[in-house]
Structure formats: structure tokens, C-alpha cells
Amino acid sequence: MIIILGATGTIGRQLVKLLEKSQHEFRLVARSIEHAKKVLPAQFVRYGDLDSPQSLAAAFDGGTCLFLLSGHGEGMEAQQINAINTATKLGIKRIVKISGCEASIAPHAKSETGREHYRIEQHLKKYCNDYVILRCNFFMQNLLGPVAGMVKNKNKILMPFSKDTIFSFIDAQDIAACAMQALIQEKHSAKTFYITGQPSSFLELSEALSEHLSKPVAYKKVPLWVVKIIMRIKGESARHIRHQSQMAKLFMLGAGIKSTTSVNDLLGHPPITLNHFIKSNLNHFQ
């Protein structure tokens, strides 16, 4: 039985759709049963809070595989270590971990989240022989938040990157499909994949939006300090502002350039393109 963490999140919801279509038995572990039962198939939801390790044994009961994901907020490292420790104690064989952008993952990386993902990966490899690590590039779904709001309200995108800075944006739908393969195919054991889309940029995004919305959408580079002030005014947490700022600096230095064949290798087809993603999610920008 496959135990899913983070089922209410961006990747998790896509993964649940795939699991529902499959023959595999699964359970969805959530800290808020009430919320999870509203947005997920309620009969599969179980209580479990990663901040409360004593809740995890019951949450993981009967599991043979664990999908390991929690948001990159405060406490991510402790939460995921709790999950790995409980899962290995219970004899769960395979653990599939969603990890960060490859260029951010190192013991002394400039990104706090990258350092945490590095230490979680190390812990996972030490205590679980049958792991699969899926490092992921910048999600296309990130573009559906403040970026889509700017397009909707002002017909322009303000970001701290040059318009042609390369991002190999990846659709969370592809990540979920890769995770499904990682959970069910034995041959992927003890492997680390870096999941990316094809090279693209904010220029390509503004051009695709201009075409599909039939109105000009401009792109303007703004200094990172301006973005940080806006985030503070909006009341974003210190951790989130730090994370966004550290990642932005890495992407300015080319962290998003690398484009891999992992989606093709795992799924047998190329990743979803930015243009296709925009067309499928146009309502967010209107």
C-alpha cells in the first residue's frame, strides 16, 4: 500500500488523480482531516501530522511505499526526518522523496531550503536502501500565483530576472507522473533524478500570454530589493522571503538552465511545454 504525504498540495493533488485511475492501494495522510476530506477522495484520508511524530505510526500503518513531501516552510527538515524515521521503523520499503532544484542542493548551499533538502537526502540514503529522489526545477504552477495576478490586473509581469534568463520550468503534472513511476517500478530503486522541463524564459511566457490572451503582456525586470519590500508589505513570512530571495539569486546565476531527459526516461514522452501549460491554464491569467 502506498502512503502519500502532501496530498492536498500542488504535486500531491495530481498524484492522487493518477492513483485513483490505477489498481494500486493507497492512503492519503493529512494533518487537517476536515480540509483534506473536502478536496481529496475522503475514503482514503487518514490523520497524520509531520510535526507530531507520535501520530505517524498509525498514519503509515500497512504501508509498503511512502511518498515523502512537505512544503518548504519552517520545520521541513524535522518533518521529513520524522517521516523517514517512522517509515523505516515500520519496515516501509520504498521511500520516494520530492527534493529541490539541483543547483540549490549542497551542504553549504546559498539556499537554506537547499541545505535542508541536502541533509534530508543524506538521512534518507543512510536509513533506506530502497529510496528514489526526485529533485525538481521551478514549477510552472508557481506562475499561477502573483505572476498571474500581475497579468490579470496590469497586463505586465515584473520579476527580478532578465527576460531571457533560462528556466527549465516543469509542470507539477509531469512531476506527479514521474513520482508514480518511482513508487511502482522496482528498477528505479536507489536512483536520483533531476526533473526539468525544456528550456524557456519569462520572455517566452510573456509572448505566449500575449498570443493566447490576444493582448500585449509586457515583461519588466525590477531589482530584487523591490520584490522583497513588496513581499514584506504583503505580510509574507521571513522564511518565505528569504527562500524566494536566495532562490532568485541562484536562478539569476543560471540555476534554471539545466534541462534533463528524466521526464522522457521515466515517462517515455517529453515534458509538458510552457506554451501548452499556459493554454491549459489560461483562466488564471484572465
Ligand SMILES: NC(=O)c1ccc[n+]([C@@H]2O[C@H](COP(=O)([O-])OP(=O)(O)OC[C@H]3O[C@@H](n4cnc5c(N)ncnc54)[C@H](OP(=O)(O)O)[C@@H]3O)[C@@H](O)[C@H]2O)c1
Ligand atoms: N515550487 C517549486 O518551484 C519547487 C521546486 C523544486 C522543489 N520544490 C519542493 O517541492 C515541495 C513542495 O511541493 P508542493 O508545492 O507540491 O507542496 P505544497 O503545495 O506546498 O503542499 C505542501 C503539502 O505538505 C502538507 N504538509 C505541510 N505540513 C504538514 C504537516 N505538518 N503534516 C502533514 N502534512 C503537512 C500540506 O498539507 P496542508 O494541506 O495541511 O497544508 C500540503 O499537502 C517542497 O519540498 C519544495 O522544496 C518546489
